[in-house]
Amino acid sequence: MSKFRLHVLCVCGSGIVTSSMLLVRVQDIFDEEKISCTVDTTSPNEMESIIASRPVDLIVSTTPLTEMKNIKCPIILGHALLSGVGEDEVVNEIRTVGRKIADAHLNA
Amino acid sequence: MNLFIDEAIIETKLTAGDSTGVITEMGKKFLMAGLVKDDFIEAVISREGEYPTGLPTSIPVALCHTDPKYVKCSFLTVATLKKPVKFHEMGNPDKIQEVKIVFFLGILNKDKHIDILKNIMKFIQSDRLLQSVYASDSKIEIKKILLENLIPN
Numbered sequence: 001m002s003k004f005r006l007h008v009l010c011v012c013g014s015g016i017v018t019s020s021m022l023l024v025r026v027q028d029i030f031d032e033e034k035i036s037c038t039v040d041t042t043s044p045n046e047m048e049s050i051i052a053s054r055p056v057d058l059i060v061s062t063t064p065l066t067e068m069k070n071i072k073c074p075i076i077l078g079h080a081l082l083s084g085v086g087e088d089e090v091v092n093e094i095r096t097v098g099r100k101i102a103d104a105h106l107n108a
Numbered sequence: 109m110n111l112f113i114d115e116a117i118i119e120t121k122l123t124a125g126d127s128t129g130v131i132t133e134m135g136k137k138f139l140m141a142g143l144v145k146d147d148f149i150e151a152v153i154s155r156e157g158e159y160p161t162g163l164p165t166s167i168p169v170a171l172c173h174t175d176p177k178y179v180k181c182s183f184l185t186v187a188t189l190k191k192p193v194k195f196h197e198m199g200n201p202d203k204i205q206e207v208k209i210v211f212f213l214g215i216l217n218k219d220k221h222i223d224i225l226k227n228i229m230k231f232i233q234s235d236r237l238l239q240s241v242y243a244s245d246s247k248i249e250i251k252k253i254l255l256e257n258l259i260p261n
Contacts, residue, residue, distance in 0.1 A: 013159025017173045017225065018198070020218045024226045041218070062198055063159050079199030082171075083163040084233035 004105045006030060006037040006098055009050060010078070011061035015043030018062040018082060025081045026060055029094050035102045057101050060094060074101075111224065112183035113254050115247035117141055117212075119187040127195050128153050130210050131172055134187050141183075143214060148178040152212075162195030162205035166235040167242055170195040170205070171228070173213040182221065183214040184228075184258065186250060188242050209242055223260040231257055 012019035019041035135149035192206035
């Protein structure tokens with residue numbers, strides 16, 4: 001059995017406050033899905049060096065990151081997890097994308 | 109827990125023309141209380157410009173904060189606004205929220221305060237709690253609501 005772990009990066013302007021709020025929610029979502037994961041937080045400034053240094057499967061951000069073209073993994077805009085408005089759609093998206101990545105690894 | 113929550117830095121029915129005014133007025137209180145460094149106000153204003161924090165909650169809120177390097181002591185507080193003030197929306201900077209309650213988060217250590225951040229998220233998603241803060245004229249009562257709902261026991 002493969003020991004797959006989904007590597008998630010939560011991003012916000014400070015790399016601390018709202019990304020940590022996302023971290024808690026993302027961790028809960030994948031715990032429920034029984035997908036083991038590591039979730040870290042960062043700011044847009046530090047994000048590129050993290051991506052260059054280690055694998056990242058999924059990014060969930062409270063701020064749009066569209067200008068960063070060298071990112072290969074999926075990016076989900078996750079601020080709805082904070083306000084609760086449109087939350088279900090974002091939770092579903094995170095769940096579906098995470099599941100897809102996990103399945104792809106397990107079947108590889 | 110080392111998180112300062114106190115009526116001295118809570119404001120009710122604050123009058124301000126714009127988000128910069130709210131941040132400046134509240135920032136002065138934090139400076140007087142010795143919670144932040146001299147450049148805190150400027151740093152929060154610039155961060156709010158770059159990464160806005162307005163949220164479309166049942167009563168729209170903003171979660172003003174900045175890099176921990178401008179904070180001396182961890183604190184958490186709110187200002188209720190007499191008239192709504194425009195804040196750009198988190199994640200959708202082109203959208204404007206008419207914010208009535210502004211949270212200020214001076215967090216030095218996210219690992220130490222992760223439960224509080226989690227509780228803040230629950231708090232802002234509770235119409236009942238937002239209503240109770242917005243309706244109150246008493247800083248002491250607001251402090252009590254914050255302590256009861258945000259501090260894990």
